[in-house]
Amino acid sequence: MDIRDFTMGFFSLEGKNSIVTGGNTGLGRAFALALAKGGANVFVPSIIDDDGVTREMIEAAGGRYEFMKTDITAPGAPAQIVDACVDRLGSLDILVNSAGINPLADVRDFGRSRWDPAIAVNLTAAFEMGHEAAQRMIPQRSGKIINICSVFSYLGGRGSAAYAATKHGLAGFTKAYCDELAQYNVQVNGIAPGYYATELTMATRSDPKTNERVLDHIPAERWGEPQDLMGAVVFLASRASDYVNGHVLVVDGGYLVR
Numbered sequence: 001m002d003i004r005d006f007t008m009g010f011f012s013l014e015g016k017n018s019i020v021t022g023g024n025t026g027l028g029r030a031f032a033l034a035l036a037k038g039g040a041n042v043f044v045p046s047i048i049d050d051d052g053v054t055r056e057m058i059e060a061a062g063g064r065y066e067f068m069k070t071d072i073t074a075p076g077a078p079a080q081i082v083d084a085c086v087d088r089l090g091s092l093d094i095l096v097n098s099a100g101i102n103p104l105a106d107v108r109d110f111g112r113s114r115w116d117p118a119i120a121v122n123l124t125a126a127f128e129m130g131h132e133a134a135q136r137m138i139p140q141r142s143g144k145i146i147n148i149c150s151v152f153s154y155l156g157g158r159g160s161a162a163y164a165a166t167k168h169g170l171a172g173f174t175k176a177y178c179d180e181l182a183q184y185n186v187q188v189n190g191i192a193p194g195y196y197a198t199e200l201t202m203a204t205r206s207d208p209k210t211n212e213r214v215l216d217h218i219p220a221e222r223w224g225e226p227q228d229l230m231g232a233v234v235f236l237a238s239r240a241s242d243y244v245n246g247h248v249l250v251v252d253g254g255y256l257v258r
Contacts, residue, residue: 010240014039017089018237019081021072021129022046022099024054026198027148027226031096034230035237036063040094043085047071047099064089072099073120078128082136094144094237095133097126097170102163102200110161118162123169130177130188138184144237145181147174149190151252167192171248178246187245189236194252196224220253228253 013035023032023044032042032054041064044054050067058065066088070077085092100122103114130145137143150163153171157164170190177188195214197205204210205223215221232251235241250256 011234011238012039013094013234013237016040016093016237017043017085017091018094018096019043019045019085019092019129019133020096020098021081021125022048023096024048024050024067026200027193027196027229028096028098029054029057030226030230031098031148031233033057033061034233035094035096036061036065037230038234038238039063040237041089042066043068043081043089045070045072045077045081072125072129073117078125078132081129082132086136091140092133092136093142094146095129096146096148096233096237097129098148099125100148100163100166102160104159106159107161110159115162118166122163122166123173126170127173130173134177134181134186137181137186141185143181143184143186144241145174145177145186145188146233146236147171147188147190149174149192149248151192151194151250151255153190153192153248154250154256174248175246182245185242187236187241189241189244189246190248191229191232191236192248192250192252193229194218194224194250194255196226196228198226217258218253218255219258222253224251224253 018035018040020032022028024046036058043066045068055065149171150167152164153167174190
């Protein structure tokens with residue numbers, strides 16, 4: 001391809017169909033809306049009831065929205081989700097593994113009751129969703145799998161051993177699946193958010209001491225906002241990133257360099 005053939009159209013997602021797990025809340029909603037603004041239709045499986053807000057946003061952006069109330073850790077759920085997406089939208093071109101949980105406890109109290117659910121949601125479900133997506137993407141010889149990792153894919157995590165372990169594992173899974181699927185023109189990448197201003201971080205942000213501790217570690221001197229992640233997901237879902245594979249894109253305001 002001649003470099004003169006490159007256009008901003010390489011970033012377009014027109015005609016693409018996507019799944020965003022947990023895409024009706026938190027950062028998942030931002031990922032879902034970003035894909036819709038890029039031109040994609042969005043299928044959202046979530047254990048949380050849909051309140052209509054995400055649908056309104058996506059339809060206002062010109063996208064089609066489909067929702068499925070389900071527990072992605074239930075036996076057979078990932079296959080059912082992928083089948084439902086293909087049945088309703090016609091194909092599966094983009095998978096964003098966004099659903100995740102972060103149980104917190106002192107190390108002495110952090111037992112299997114907290115560990116097991118985090119492994120099931122953050123790692124096993126992401127693997128199963130990726131595995132089922134691959135069954136569709138390999139025959140069509142195209143596809144994008146985007147795993148939502150974390151800066152805790154690189155760091156320890158006081159009080160959140162399972163979260164750090166699963167996010168490290170998800171980064172490893174991203175690289176392993178890149179190695180498996182690149183031959184079929186399927187790109188598998190990750191996004192590693194840093195500290196973001198969401199409902200989940202409200203307690204940290206509202207405490208002056210913990211808020212200052214986080215900000216002192218961020219060269220950008222502010223918490224991330226959900227829109228700071230939206231360009232990254234559009235890029236990794238688009239043709240513009242066809243030679244980006246097995247990469248974990250950190251979007252953290254510089255947190256990891258300090």
